[in-house]
Amino acid sequence: MEIIIQQSDRAASVLAAKIVAAKVRQKPDAVLGLATGDTPLMLYEELVAMHRNEGLDFARVTTFNLDEYFGLPEQHPSTYRHYMEEYFFKRTNIDLRRTFLPVSAGRDVEADCRQFEEKIKECGGIDIQILGVGQDGHIGFNEPSSSLASRTRIKTLTQETRKNNAKFFSSPDEVPKHCITMGIGTIMESKQVLLLAFGSKKSQVVAQLVEGPLTAMVPASILQFHPQAKILLDDSAAAQLRRRDYYEWVYSNKPNWQKN
Ligand code: GLP
Secondary structure, eight states, X not given: OEEEEEXXXXXXXXXXXXXXXXXXXXXXXXXXXXXXXXXXXXXXXXXXXXXXXXXXXXTTOEEEESEXXXXXXXXXXXXXXXXXXXXXXXXXXXXXXXXXXXXXXXXXXXXXXXXXXXXHHHTTOOSEEEEOOOTTOOBTTBOTTOOTTOOSEEEEOOHHHHHHGGGGSSSGGGSOSEEEEOOHHHHHTSSEEEEEEOSGGGHHHHHHHHHSOOOTTSGGGGGGGOTTEEEEEETTTTTTOTTHHHHHHHHHTOOGGGOO
């Protein structure tokens, strides 16, 4: 794990955007794994700005989102498809036919999940997976106790996650109880992972996922096993890290040949 602490959420998002942009420039048909929630909004803003100002080209890029609510009508404004269109897709030249979210009409959920996984494989796997983290340690919608080897499937949200996500709905009761999410095993197969976490409300879970034991009760702790995981934090999200000085020392002494 590489722990990168920046002064602000903006600075950390700029850094994440530069890593994504470098990949897209080097591999124009890159496969990106995308996340939703508040955390990646600035990252998308930066990528949109790079598209407009520097001609960053998404025409051949393929995207797979981590998760989607189950049971919301397609035209509902709180779907993650809608979020992605609003903040990223419609502001770039991405080809919507190459944007995938784990959805199911409900007739054969398992087959739809399998198909999503097959599509990822068919595209050569995910080059960079963007992740946020829930305060309970969930990644995607893999809530605590999710199998660390899980694949894309239907999950039941915790009441806490439903409450946190109520901000994207007109009333808390409207938040679906179920979702479809990439599994933890699926996420772990992506070639590189960028997990972003900002603000003091994430400081405890950040300490758990970086320095705590590997446990299904903190699904994000599985990233300790990922060979290419960067954890991008702002100052307040890093506040409870015991070895913060060391991570800052490592980052400031990173050899040039190792910069990526
Ligand atoms: C949501 C999403 C996650 C996201 C997390 C954190 O439930 N499914 O992918 O990372 O919660 O959300 P936020 O970034 O708004 O704190």
